Amino acid sequence: MRDVRIGIAQINPVLGDIEANVDKHLEFIRRAVDDKCGLVVFPELSLTGYVLEDLSYDVAVDIKSSAINRLRECSGDVSIIAGFIHHTSDHQFKIASAYFEDGEIVHVHHKVYLVTYGLFDEGRFCAPGDRIRAFNTKFGRQAVLICEDLWHPSSMVIAAGDGADIIHAPAASPGRGVSGSSQQLGSSRTWHDLTRTYSQMFVNYGTFANRVGYEDGINYYGLSQIVGPDGAILAEAPADEECLIAADLTDGALRRARISTPLRRDEKLELTIEELRRIKTERSQ
């Protein structure tokens, strides 16, 4: 990979107002440029807000829409990952994050694992994605997984196996669980454990780009993180505040981590594939 400074725009999107959110994106994109970032990551559904329910259909856009074009146009100064409801040509509605680089969309990830339990109801309104792919950028190979995708370790096996050196997790994680004297929300602790453990075990840079604000009584706590391939926290955002955080990612640190912990080198992909194939066959019998 190339050395790159990446930022996380921990924002509070306006629910259902895509134009207002594009304006907010442009403001944070300018700040990322001023901070000399090469890439800025926005949270899940950053262009629409999260608790959309029936609004999903109203705010959905295709990738040629004016809102998406406005982001595309400023991706020459800084690459961008932003989230929206993707209205596909066959009228499916998918939770998407697009990677913008030099005026082009180089990748769109559709959330594979829709959350339809607890307080979440995504599967009622949206269709799931059907693939997980790493992709090439001018900074190297990266992957985007959206929120719940990360709660399935198989997503990470695929993204890392596909060669991603930087794996992003745009999220809209609500605060819940304030039991005891943990001084930390239950949901934020789980996320921080995930981000650090994954980065260390798959030896990649990781981002957890969470949002802030309130929607229908739900609080999104922020606490976004950028984590190094040794599990070290390189940057961390405060709780509940809109802000831009940034960290410098170097190929040197990745090289050192891959030498000291050569898990990727030793990963037996063929074995995994063969065993999974066997499991699939046995399950279908």
Next chain:
Amino acid sequence: MNPFSSAQSGFIDRIDDNLCLDAKLAIGVLEGFIRNEVNKVGFSKAVVALSGGIDSALSLAVAARAMGPGNVLALLMPYRTSSPASRNDAEELVEKLGVQSKIIDVSNMVDAYVNEYELSNIRKGNVMARARMIALYDHSEEFTGLVVGTSNKTELLLGYGTIYGDMASAINPLGDLYKTQVRQISEAMELPESIVNKAPSADLWEGQQDEDEIGFTYRDIDRLLYLLIDERWSVPEITSSGIELQFVDQLISRVRRNQFKRRPPIIAKISERTIEREFRYPRDWGV
């Protein structure tokens, strides 16, 4: 202003056809609904606030069919400026249906508060609606009857009602019927013509008329709401069919602004299992 003047008549006819219900079928569902919901919670009686307008008349008539007229109490709750004609219509309906009734003049109750302050018509109207709610729920206790609501789908969508006032009820048979459908079913139930044909009015102040206040006729509002809500038409689709954009924008903005009236108060999420979010039993769980 006729917001449909540029629309093709075939298009409007199709909407009107779809808005037109099989009245007999609908009445059967509503009757069963009231009987089932009232009995389920261990009640056998119902209470309805009767203004003399078409909505409360229909609720009362269906409740009378469902529970038997002797098990239904109509509460007439005039204020001193309320329309005497509506009062007469209400009394005529009570007689026709054979339900029990009681007249509670809310003038003193309302004035005790209103005279303390300089209230605008809107505030005064809200106080009246909430005073009636107090009397209604009090009589629900005394009569041991469930409060049957009278808010129709058009009013609920437009937010044309007082939250915790006339919008308060235990069960609502009319909430999925547009105003024009209420009229259609009322005709089919042969409610008095004076009630069916009178200009709709909340009667919160003298001369008040819904359609003047809202700015459009219920007929036009219902046609548009039907397209937007029931058929999920997009705004460009609707305007390209010849319906005025300004009308569409105004109505959508009203529906959106009043979303809060249609939902319970939002609860600040703290725990892993929050009421209404992850704690989601059906209402019938409680019976």
